[in-house]
Amino acid sequence: MQLSIIVPTFNEAPNIPELVARVSAAVEDIEAEIIVVDDSTDDTPAVVEDVARSAALPVRLIHRAKRTGGLGGAVMAGMKAAEADACLVMDADLQHPPEKIPELYRRFDQGDVDVVIASRYAGGGTSGGLADRTRVLVSSASTALTKAMFPLRLHDVTDPMTGFFLIDRRAVDPATLMPRGFKILLEILARRSLRIAEVPFDFAERHAGRSKASFRQGLHFLAQLTALRFGKMSLFALIGGLGAVANLAIMWVLIQLGVGYIVAAVIAAEATIIGNFLLQERFVFHDMKHEASGVWTRFAKSFAFNNTEALIRIPVIALLVETWHISSVIAAGMTLVVAFLVRFMFHSLVVYAPRRAGAPSRARQFVDELDAQAMSPGEL
Numbered sequence: 432m433q434l435s436i437i438v439p440t441f442n443e444a445p446n447i448p449e450l451v452a453r454v455s456a457a458v459e460d461i462e463a464e465i466i467v468v469d470d471s472t473d474d475t476p477a478v479v480e481d482v483a484r485s486a487a488l489p490v491r492l493i494h495r496a497k498r499t500g501g502l503g504g505a506v507m508a509g510m511k512a513a514e515a516d517a518c519l520v521m522d523a524d525l526q527h528p529p530e531k532i533p534e535l536y537r538r539f540d541q542g543d544v545d546v547v548i549a550s551r552y553a554g555g556g557t558s559g560g561l562a563d564r565t566r567v568l569v570s571s572a573s574t575a576l577t578k579a580m581f582p583l584r585l586h587d588v589t590d591p592m593t594g595f596f597l598i599d600r601r602a603v604d605p606a607t608l609m610p611r612g613f614k615i616l617l618e619i620l621a622r623r624s625l626r627i628a629e630v631p632f633d634f635a636e637r638h639a640g641r642s643k644a645s646f647r648q649g650l651h652f653l654a655q656l657t658a659l660r661f662g663k664m665s666l667f668a669l670i671g672g673l674g675a676v677a678n679l680a681i682m683w684v685l686i687q688l689g690v691g692y693i694v695a696a697v698i699a700a701e702a703t704i705i706g707n708f709l710l711q712e713r714f715v716f717h718d719m720k721h722e723a724s725g726v727w728t729r730f731a732k733s734f735a736f737n738n739t740e741a742l743i744r745i746p747v748i749a750l751l752v753e754t755w756h757i758s759s760v761i762a763a764g765m766t767l768v769v770a771f772l773v774r775f776m777f778h779s780l781v782v783y784a785p786r787r788a789g790a791p792s793r794a795r796q797f798v799d800e801l802d803a804q805a806m807s808p809g810e811l
Contacts, residue, residue: 434463434536434597436519437509439502443523444475448482453529455487461536464489464514467523468505470498502594503615507608510600519597520615527595531632535597538628545602545625548616550590553631577617584620587627591617595632598625667715667775674707675767679760692752692759696745699763704737711778719783732782740770 436454440447447467454465467479469492476494483490493508500507510518517539521527531549539547552574577591585591596616602625608618619625678699685695708730712720723729744766751762 432464432514433461434458434517434519434532435509435513435515436463436465436521436532437506437513438465438467438521438523439505439509440467440469440471440475440479440523441502442471442473442475444471444473444478446523446525447475447478450523450525450529451482451486451490453525454532457529457532458488458536461533464491466491466493466509466512468493468495468509470495470505503608503618506615507605510603511605513600516600517597518600521595526635528632528635531595531630534630538630539597539599543626544628546596546598546616546619546627548588548590548627548629549593549595549632550588550629551593551632551634552589553629584624588620589629591620667711667778668771670707670710670715671767671771671774673710674703675764677706678703678767679764682763683760686759693745693749696748696759696763697741700737700741700745704734704741707737708733716778716783719785722785723783724786729782733778736777736782737774740774744770 436458438450451465454463465486465488467475467490469476469479471494476492479490479492483492491512493512495505495508498504506520509520517536519532519535521529521532527549535547535549538544574590574592577585592614593616594614598619602623603619604623608622620627681699681702682692682695685698686692690698711733712726712729716723720726720729724732747766748759748762751757751765752759755762757765
């Protein structure tokens, strides 16, 4: 097998017959297979199996009951199952034109690169398939932000956000990857220096179905980018910072409504404790949840600790206000900054501690995390 074509899918049933037909025609001179890694809730798996019976090339289906790692996790599952070391990743909606596959493969087959990226922004490429000017602006801004965060690794990459690329899976170390969203190429490029080439392509309109782009995916992208650049502790700090802003905002509003500053601080603290836990579950400690205790136990530990910390912190606020005559909002902000490191340590070492015997020591993992934070920016 020369080429394994990995297609992660989520509710793309209307696109499958056309996708397989066009891919089959495009790779008739290449010994290739299609691996559909499916997380759908519609009839996509049945459509794939039906199309596979008469397809001109092998079509395999991997249907995942649990969407571990999202689209990035699906791509990694496809690479693991691939027959060929040359793995091409593309979407099922035909915005990535199958007719470009031979050009990507020929460039890769020259043997001097590890990954060939189909770029919307290289010479001759276009992003016309984006739905409107807003999406074009968001895409361009996201690309610029990503390149600014990784100026060395992405210096020669015009489109690190693309989902259309061909990579030698032997150049990827799965142990270093923590796929958490849909920008798997960014995850790969940020983790390891690779030899890169680009091929321009025209980003087409969807063949059928609805776009999966959403505000939620935008949050996932920001979380992924922050974690890649700065690590888990800084992502925890980002969420803590958002919580601190929300805390102060709620407190200020309540004070303006005539609520006493102590009561206002209590209400603000409870609201942000719950909000922070939900965000940390989703974006910071998502990779630890499967080894930790159940969600309600984790919430109870987190809620109890944060309330205990608040019971200590709020009297300190009162002391600063009454004795030092500091503004109540400024006093609250000062105590939130001091509480950050203790909160991170408790959550990393206790709330998400492995429950299985023989699992790696959480203290050891915490030390490893601190070591990771000590890497110089140039290492990423």
